[in-house]
Amino acid sequence: MTAQHVPYMDRTRRYYAAQGFEKAYAWAHFEDTPFTPPGKPVAESKLALITTAALYDRQATDPRLVASGDTAEPPERLFGNDLSWDKRATHLDDLNSYFPIDRLSELVSEGLLGRVAPRFHCVPTEYSQRRTMTKDAPEILARCREDGADIALLVPL
Amino acid sequence: MSLVARHLEEAGIPTVILGSALDIVEHCGVPRFVFTDFPLGNPCGRPYDADMQRAVVATGLGLFESASGPRTVVQTPYRWSADEGWRDRYMEIRPEDVARLAAMGAERRAFRQEMREQGRVRAE
Numbered sequence: 001m002t003a004q005h006v007p008y009m010d011r012t013r014r015y016y017a018a019q020g021f022e023k024a025y026a027w028a029h030f031e032d033t034p035f036t037p038p039g040k041p042v043a044e045s046k047l048a049l050i051t052t053a054a055l056y057d058r059q060a061t062d063p064r065l066v067a068s069g070d071t072a073e074p075p076e077r078l079f080g081n082d083l084s085w086d087k088r089a090t091h092l093d094d095l096n097s098y099f100p101i102d103r104l105s106e107l108v109s110e111g112l113l114g115r116v117a118p119r120f121h122c123v124p125t126e127y128s129q130r131r132t133m134t135k136d137a138p139e140i141l142a143r144c145r146e147d148g149a150d151i152a153l154l155v156p157l
Numbered sequence: 158m159s160l161v162a163r164h165l166e167e168a169g170i171p172t173v174i175l176g177s178a179l180d181i182v183e184h185c186g187v188p189r190f191v192f193t194d195f196p197l198g199n200p201c202g203r204p205y206d207a208d209m210q211r212a213v214v215a216t217g218l219g220l221f222e223s224a225s226g227p228r229t230v231v232q233t234p235y236r237w238s239a240d241e242g243w244r245d246r247y248m249e250i251r252p253e254d255v256a257r258l259a260a261m262g263a264e265r266r267a268f269r270q271e272m273r274e275q276g277r278v279r280a281e
Contacts, residue, residue, distance in 0.1 A: 009181055037171065
């Protein structure tokens with residue numbers, strides 16, 4: 001049996017409509033999608049790990065900024081209390097269930113991945129797509145390039 | 158996150174997203190996506206299940222080399238629970254929630270208005 005996938009866009013629209021917000025959020029949509037084939041085997045590549053979780057217990061009113069951390073000494077946990085995820089069904093108590101730093105290290109040891117880039121990055125999930133496209137995404141790109149990342153693994157909560 | 162993946166990919170850095178919001182990601186269009194049909198929050202596998210997490214991440218690594226074009230989606234074979242009730246409960250609006258949600262929205266609008274008046278509104 002295949003269960004019905006959760007219609008997240010529809011649920012979110014209904015949820016905010018119930019809060020009296022009249023204008024429905026318009027999710028990003030594009031006709032064309034970019035594609036870059038890898039320049040070398042994954043086993044020889046340096047991978048940047050990118051999350052939507054935050055380095056600290058950010059409040060809803062705090063500014064959301066691009067942040068980075070050290071992958072050689074990863075944090076014990078990251079935070080997402082101000083983000084939308086299923087807080088009734090699950091939790092963020094196991095870092096590797098949403099930020100697979102130890103799993104990546106194991107895959108490096110097994111030879112499936114070259115190495116993990118020295119920094120991981122936290123992307124703010126902004127209401128404003130323009131802000132994401134003109135400020136945050138270019139900042140993430142710049143940091144990936146500084147670190148010499150060949151490929152990127154993105155893990156949204 | 159989909160927008161960041163597209164930006165990196167356009168700039169020559171191949172990307173894979175591991176995630177659970179299939180409709181949102183497909184609506185946007187991303188280069189490569191590993192879909193795990195779990196509640197939002199654990200896109201890399203069940204908490205404390207290292208074997209599953211390793212398999213999900215390995216699927217992602219494999220997709221860098223196996224995808225031959227954009228919008229390539231692979232679904233992992235895992236099921237969250239025999240009880241599928243989590244699907245209906247997410248952002249569920251029960252009759253008893255209606256008044257609370259309306260009040261929450263009013264509070265948010267008032268707060269935004271206050272921020273705007275103080276010039277502290279986030280750039281939108």
